[in-house]
Amino acid sequence: MAIADLPFDLSSLTVFLAVCDNGSMAAAARALKVTQPAISQTIADLENRLGTTLFDRNVRPLALTPSGTVLRQYAQGMLAEVRLVATGIQKMRLGRVPQLRMGVVDSLARALSTSISDFMYERVGRLIVHAGLTETHATALLTRQIDCVIGVDEMEDVSGLERWPLFEEPYLLLYPEQETPPRDTQELRDFLGRQPFIRFSQRSRTGAEIERFLRRLRIDVPFQQEFDLPYGVYATCRNRGVAITTPLCLYEAGYTQDCGLLCHPLPAPAFHRRLTLVVRRREFGRFPLDLALFLREQLKQEVMPALGTLFPAFVQQMRVLN
Amino acid sequence: MAIADLPFDLSSLTVFLAVCDNGSMAAAARALKVTQPAISQTIADLENRLGTTLFDRNVRPLALTPSGTVLRQYAQGMLAEVRLVATGIQKMRLGRVPQLRMGVVDSLARALSTSISDFMYERVGRLIVHAGLTETHATALLTRQIDCVIGVDEMEDVSGLERWPLFEEPYLLLYPEQETPPRDTQELRDFLGRQPFIRFSQRSRTGAEIERFLRRLRIDVPFQQEFDLPYGVYATCRNRGVAITTPLCLYEAGYTQDCGLLCHPLPAPAFHRRLTLVVRRREFGRFPLDLALFLREQLKQEVMPALGTLFPAFVQQMRVLN
DNA sequence: GAGACAGTATAAATTTTTCTTATAATGCGC
DNA sequence: GCGCATTATAAGAAAAATTTATACTGTCTC
The missing domain is CATH 3.40.190.290 (D-Maltodextrin-Binding Protein; domain 2)
Incomplete structure (x- = not known):
């Protein structure tokens, strides 16, 4: 969407966390039931938007950069909040x-x-x-x-x-x-x-x-x-x-x-x-x-x-x- | 993306807030430099995903429902946090x-x-x-x-x-x-x-x-x-x-x-x-x-x-x- | 109450984004 | 050095988002 000039979107965060949790993009792809290039390209896009690399590709398993570590801490909370809001909004009628x-x-x-x-x-x-x-x-x-x-x-x-x-x-x-x-x-x-x-x-x-x-x-x-x-x-x-x-x-x-x-x-x-x-x-x-x-x-x-x-x-x- | 089963995405929130701030979907579309149906369909999709209506279409200007009011409060904070995170991650190198x-x-x-x-x-x-x-x-x-x-x-x-x-x-x-x-x-x-x-x-x-x-x-x-x-x-x-x-x-x-x-x-x-x-x-x-x-x-x-x-x-x- | 105008919804067409397929390059263990 | 797994990237396909066109609705004025 050309509308929102956002640094990232929530689905990218979900992908990012899957890579963190699974230790590799390939494993994350398997966990999320998509292909590896989808993960690779999503991470690349996220890094491009944020202007910093999140993973060190020179080691196996992938290592997080300091920026990646920070984003990881925040990503959990943000995604949790999103679900909380959605749930809360529905509960408002109860x-x-x-x-x-x-x-x-x-x-x-x-x-x-x-x-x-x-x-x-x-x-x-x-x-x-x-x-x-x-x-x-x-x-x-x-x-x-x-x-x-x-x-x-x-x-x-x-x-x-x-x-x-x-x-x-x-x-x-x-x-x-x-x-x-x-x-x-x-x-x-x-x-x-x-x-x-x-x-x-x-x-x-x-x-x-x-x-x-x-x-x-x-x-x-x-x-x-x-x-x-x-x-x-x-x-x-x-x-x-x-x-x-x-x-x-x-x-x-x-x-x-x-x-x-x-x-x-x-x-x-x-x-x-x-x-x-x-x-x-x-x-x-x-x-x-x-x-x-x-x-x-x-x-x-x-x-x-x-x-x-x-x-x-x-x-x-x-x-x-x- | 088929990956993330999320209740909404950040661009939808941006659109939602634009409607809240501008008082109508048409005005929000003008502010965001897109067409009105893009806004209308985005809001409809958001409502569908959340399982509740966010605006009362029977009045002009549009009124927020209670659920819409709640989401509005949260949306500001979430989008602000996203920008803060992105900025913070970049500042980590400074x-x-x-x-x-x-x-x-x-x-x-x-x-x-x-x-x-x-x-x-x-x-x-x-x-x-x-x-x-x-x-x-x-x-x-x-x-x-x-x-x-x-x-x-x-x-x-x-x-x-x-x-x-x-x-x-x-x-x-x-x-x-x-x-x-x-x-x-x-x-x-x-x-x-x-x-x-x-x-x-x-x-x-x-x-x-x-x-x-x-x-x-x-x-x-x-x-x-x-x-x-x-x-x-x-x-x-x-x-x-x-x-x-x-x-x-x-x-x-x-x-x-x-x-x-x-x-x-x-x-x-x-x-x-x-x-x-x-x-x-x-x-x-x-x-x-x-x-x-x-x-x-x-x-x-x-x-x-x-x-x-x-x-x-x-x-x-x-x-x-x- | 009717008409004018602005706003909203929706279908179809078009554009953009995301995902898949295919393949080359790289890391790492033996 | 070889084999295997992983990552990157290009091109094609599919999905999602936006635009165009148009019908419907709310509200104000006369």
Whole structure:
């Protein structure tokens, strides 16, 4: 097909793996019930498209080149994913699953793990909790790999989902107490350029939001270190560096007021992080509503007071939503 | 090709996405510079292969079916991965990259985050830390998405890597203090069958090791809840349930001796978890050796004493390796 | 409600891609 | 060096994909 300018196609990968697994093109041909030249020409075409050789033809049995080794690792996963997608799409018509799998943003993992677990005991036969990055949760939610998400809502565009806003909190600047915090955008730019900037992983929604915020202010900061988890960011700042983070992330990381780091509002337009419960529409009856109400109550009764103690200057900017 | 019995190919996905993005088959055809029937027939073939319709033809512009929506989410990622793989394979010949990206197993994130960050400041221009699951780190390591891994070594079969064993610790049983711990395998089976079993995610190496261990003992436990992170497992056990975990995981989770949970050796052959530093061979000169020595020193000086205090009965079974 | 226009489906013809057949060249064990 | 298995490659055949032609359908405007 002249349509797709693709580096390879999946059937080529299947052939490639057959050669890897069988040790020769001839044996692969026998296994796949085609002729040897079909295999030889397919491999040659694949190599041509990728611009590198995948097998060392000078030895018997064929040896993989380093590039071939890498492709082999990836090929298995890609072909598995293809079958998984096809199967998942067909299963979409078969109805609900007998367990609940949820994705929870990492900064709520500690704050709410016990609550969630407790809440679920009488309501769900089996609970599976995926903590950490929520970047891929939209897809996982839609393909039924998970059933609900508690995190930064990245899915405004996606229909078929129900959303319950839970909590809103401000982003803030975390800095060493001997420093003077910036009062405007220009000072912020200088400030961030003068010290190591420790940021959240760009794989996370939080990291991406912060990056977009800085870009909007035309602040281009070379980051020094980057971490997936709130603790990594916090721990590194205690040593050296500054960061943009949130009260919940700091609470998650174990922040204390005598740790040598202070929090300061960002000298810029309001910049908040909002956490939302998201589920697929009409799949769990009342359950999502009950869960949302429960989570809001927990945030109000347990989390807000703790945050208010740690971050009194930001209390007005944090709220449980409804 | 008669070779590959695949549910779809990548060029079909490209066509599918073009229709999604352009809102009609005719517009997609124009965008891809082919005729409309080529698009129509490709989509029809794709639907036929997947066994489901992807578009609702009764409305204009075309609407996606739920299955179509799911496939759309996946298609982007798959095509992106294909290009990434092809690019990565070509970049393999261009030499090293100017930054260090490491994957760290979640139970070491707190214990070593500050140490690692500190160690890296003078040695690496830029550091990116991916905490959490290490399941996919083998591939990431080989394809240069990350440069080293600290975790449970899943990569015995993979050549081209260097390994430095770091630490070994026993798995143990975590249970409520009012219970009597099991003394043999049969009692363990009864014990685990009587209470909610809280386990680590099967996506993690730790979770998989525990599952294999139980299978080897012919112990089939219906788990009640499953968590990615050590804290989730620990917090839930504090509420209700038992778990198999390790001293490091408990340390990570913030275990204290007055939490109402006790630790007991597993009544079975020695079952240990081993943490290893893995890097690609000959890429960073002395650096991996220095890092391994440094990590061992940190484990010996900082982590072992803390673990010894928390878990005195297991001190003999924990050791820094060399 | 009718007409115009754009879009979709489908059959047949054409083009492109992939596979097979045939054969020469090469690796490797004895 | 010989024999056997494997790989590469050219040419022909078969299969797949695209184009051309045309009928049918959705939607907007009058």
